[in-house]
Amino acid sequence: MDAPGAAPKAVLLALGVTALLGVLKLIVWLRTSSLALLSQAVDSGLDLVALVLLYFAVRLAGRPADESHHYGHAKAENLAAFTQMVVLTLVVAGIAWEAIGRLVGTSSAVQAPGYALALLALSIVVDAVRVVLLRRTARAEGSEALRAGALNFATDIGTAVVALVSLLLVRAGLPRADAAGGLLVGAAVLVAAWRLARRSIDVLMDRAPRDPAGAITAAASGAPGVAETRRVRVRSSGKQLFADVTVAAGRTSSLERAHDIAEGVEREIARVVPGADVVVHVEPTSETSSHVERAQAAASRTEGVYEVHNVIVHAFRESGRERLHVTLHAKVGALTSLGEAHELSERIEEAVVEELGDEARVDTHLEPLETTTFGTDVTGQRRDIVDTVRQVAEAETDVLDCHEVLVIGASGRLDITAHVRGRVDLPLARIHAASERIELAIRREVSEAGVVLIHFEPA
Template identity: 40%
Template sequence: ASHSLGLISEALHSGTDLVAALLTLFAVGVAVRPADVAHQYGHGKAEHLSALAEATILVLASCFIAWRAVTHLVGGRTATVEARWYAFVVLGIVIAVDVSRTVVLWRASRRYRSAALASNALHFASDLAGSVAVLVGLVLVHEGHKRADSVAALFVAGLVLLAAARLMQRNVDVLMDRAPADAEQAARVAIAGVEPPVTLKRLRMRQAGPRQFMDVVITVPPGAAVGQGHAAADSVEDALSAALPGSDVVVHVEPQEDEAAIRDRAHAAALGVPSVREVHNVTVLDVGGRTEVSLHLKLPGEVTLEEAHEVANQVESAIAAAVPEIDSVQTHIEPLGEAVEGKPMEDDQAERNVVLRIVREVTGEEPR
């Protein structure tokens, strides 16, 4: 026997492959089952549960390997490692097998978009890197560096831990329904290319196994017929199915609000804020695809500047809550004009003459 801790760690690591392969086989068998009454979105997340279980096995194996390696390096224990020729032969065969199965599984995971197969490919890739590290360690042992074997084992443990952490993060994201960034970008590009163009109001996505589930809300002009809205929904579904094959797409069509409706809702929301006495000059603008609202507020003259700023913030919050499609609100504050008592003029003949002259010029007749 070579008494190589690196070889022992690699054997332990490879021993987990059987368990990982069985888990993957079981998970893929469950994931391909069609949706049923109890699992209306299918069974695709079984793959991600399997990947988490496999990552847990990797963590346990790597912790054991790291403990043995550290014990040999700093614990005062000495181990007689012999770099026998058959150890190199075994490692050569193992490396060849690791390369072949990593390539085959990686291609299969890309073809079938399977999280379980991808996790297995990553597992076997870590096996390959670990085997190479153990081989380097044995070469160094052969050259007289006795601690190189334990260092190689520790490297294998770190490599496996890193792979397990990445595997856990990716699959936890899917189980927590985190929006897949690449798929979401592809979906938005596909919707933007639909002809005739549609307005995307909301896009929500989640992943289960290889399938993407999409909830899409689009808007059409308020005067569009039902048939036109249905045709727009079909166009969006076709574009998304072409961009992300196998996706489950639900499209909801809503009438697009015109500028007047947005203006009225913003006006009403602003008037609902205490201290606002008058709202005028409400303007809706489209700035680079963003909807902005500008309006003027009249507040009592005795309101301080700090109080007026707080009222403006309340107005902006109220409008954002009442009209969520608005991206930005600009408010302009004005003092409310104070009421004054009118007084009769002592001599208004000059003003009367001006009014009479204007009436004659406009109507061509004497005022009645």
Template identity: 35%
Template sequence: MANEKEAVALGSILASGAMTVGKFTVGMATGSLGLLSEALHSLLDLGATVLTWFAVRISDQPADAEHPYGHGKVESVSALAETGLLFLTSAWIIYEAAHRLMADRVEVEATWWAVAVVLVSIAIDYYRARELSRVAKETNSQALEADALHFSSDILSSAVVLVGLGLVWLGYPRGDALAAIGVSIFVCLAGYRLGRRTIDTLIDAAPAGAAERVEGIVRAVPGIAAVQRVRVRPAGSLLFVDLDVAVGRALPLNRVAEIKAAVVEALRAAMPEAEVTVAAHPLALDDETVLERVMVRAADLGVGVHHVTVQRVNGRLSVSFDLEVNGRLPIRQAHALSSRLERALKEELGDDIEVESHIEPQQDNGQEDGVDGVDIAAERTAAMQARMEAWAAESGRLLDVHNVRVRQTPSGLVVNFHSHVPPDLTVSEVHDAVDDLERHIRQQWPEVCRIVGHPEPAHDPVGGGTPVPSPLRGEG
């Protein structure tokens, strides 16, 4: 794409150069101010196209440490320079035209080769304007668009020169000066349009309707609760989009990351030129449950809670939960942490609520990466599994016990097991049955420090078709 931009810009240089030489030659030979004005206009176009060629080469260079947003605005600087040249040329044309209109005698010759040069110029301008406009649209290049605007205005100004030559041929020599003023008007109009766009880009003015379009696309992405701020600014062929969006504060971090990625994907699909940055902010949603609000506040403090119980007693909200803290933490520090969470919940749910917390130690082994464990002797594992199977048969609530693994750790024995249960039992009933088995094992083997039981519904060919929380563990 960058090679195509450079090629079309180089073609414009050659076309402008050829037209400049032709118009100057015929303009000097005939004395036509209109043609000389067009020659100067073409000379200006030649300088502008050279600027454009350098601009597109530089603007496509990747971002670096000194230019973190890339080099796209080089195109805008080039277009601004072209604008200044346009107005300077217009001033000279108007001055010369006024001088000729006030002169007693004007010598202008309307020849067939003057008309031929203008017609050839119109044909070249038409072809170049079409090619430049096509590539500018494909690459979103402001510099190429400025060149296309130049060549389009040249078609109109050349037509005005033809009218002036026609008036000269009909015996009105001052018609050439009037045509030159007409050329200057077209040049000024082109300069105004180009200058306005260029200045808007340099001062980071958002393209008309771009922010509204971005907001509409983002609002349609699932998981977006609100679009808080949209900032859009063009830079060469790129459109930088900075977004602040709101998502439900109860969402896990990986889900928030997925939503942000979906926003970027949606915008790039609709606006390929967009470079998108998304900041997601938590928002309390109206449909949050009390449980979700408790978990959010606990997460804010970096603590874990479980067994959350929410009640309404005589119209008053009551919340209780188990608070997990480091088992080696002094009780005064653990109690201070508990009090902080209770205050946070009253701020969240209201001062009149009742909050009760039960402090219990986390499974703490003192090592961030876990403890080293080894399988115990097979006969000891077999004896424990046999005892567990016998208890399951007596209770009738666990259909079997299988996949028993017992590991020795510095803290004691860690036992893992699976069991099948009737698929119509409730989670609470299954949890109670597993707890009872765990207590029985601890009575038989006091050195057990941790038991994890994983229940599975019976007759499930895929091993987990009925949703059962996994693993279900006892109080241990």
């Protein structure tokens, strides 16, 4: 399988250079007995192991999710980064032990020939190039393992500089400078190793990233239809961010509306955290819901109910206690028998009482769910009805004009739709009241009227 992206290529290049430098450092150490050079040679050898591990980690991390790894394989990089830190810490501990032994004991004879100094200078330049290459690729690929490799080589620069200075001091007549330099490098490496190890541990332990979590919460709360954001859980796997978001919406929202709200949340989150894998769960509100919303939601949950409308709740006091009287209309299957309808009504009433409490009384009216019926457009033939409807509508105070009337003949009745205009600032309550008055007036004038619909538009 070909490794995707630039990450494997960057690792292979670093691998070849590390192998060459490691061999050269080992040869020079055998000729100089320098502890600083030994630390360099051993570090290069361990870099080889770490880079091999890193190469396979970035290849594995690039694989897509499968049946065994639903979130992909990106954490292989974090595991590789943590392993590099463990290996680096063990090496530093060994070198520090030897350095302390030389400082408190008899100093070993250390040579500092010119070629050793030249090799260390070359190592510094090469490591600097490797750091730049790996950091650039790590940013482009979002790779934690490459960041760990870059830190490792940045540490190598520090050890090479200290080793170079130590050998210069040895040449100046300070033989213990070699051991002191090794000890200083060890301390610096341990600090850097712990910082990166802690970052890898956070990812492996699914610690929530702070900044994305806050941004996701704010984005979800601002999505249309969201009453509140109840929970946000964020985790990362490599450069991929995963978020589980729970939001609350109105209890009367349909399944389709809840789906639209969830998609809206995903779009808002995508604006602030591009590329995030987001799962949105929509729950109904409860605390802020009105009695009407709660009653409608409870009735709608009843099996066999297709639609609930005309929910009216009257609150009054009786014997010092608050009582509720709920009336509602529900649509059920057209073939439902009286016995089945009565049983269904009782289930609806029980559900509403359970929601609102024992102080509520519920009365239901069941209607058949109508299917699509075939009709005929008779608007042109029934101009008398069109004129009557227009006159009735325009007689209403809140109607500016009636500009369209549609008359459909179906099942022995005439269904009438009237489009009227009103002021743009007309309150909805007045629109509804005006519509009811127009409908009643039409029914008085047109005995054949079936369904009457008044559609208001802004003038």
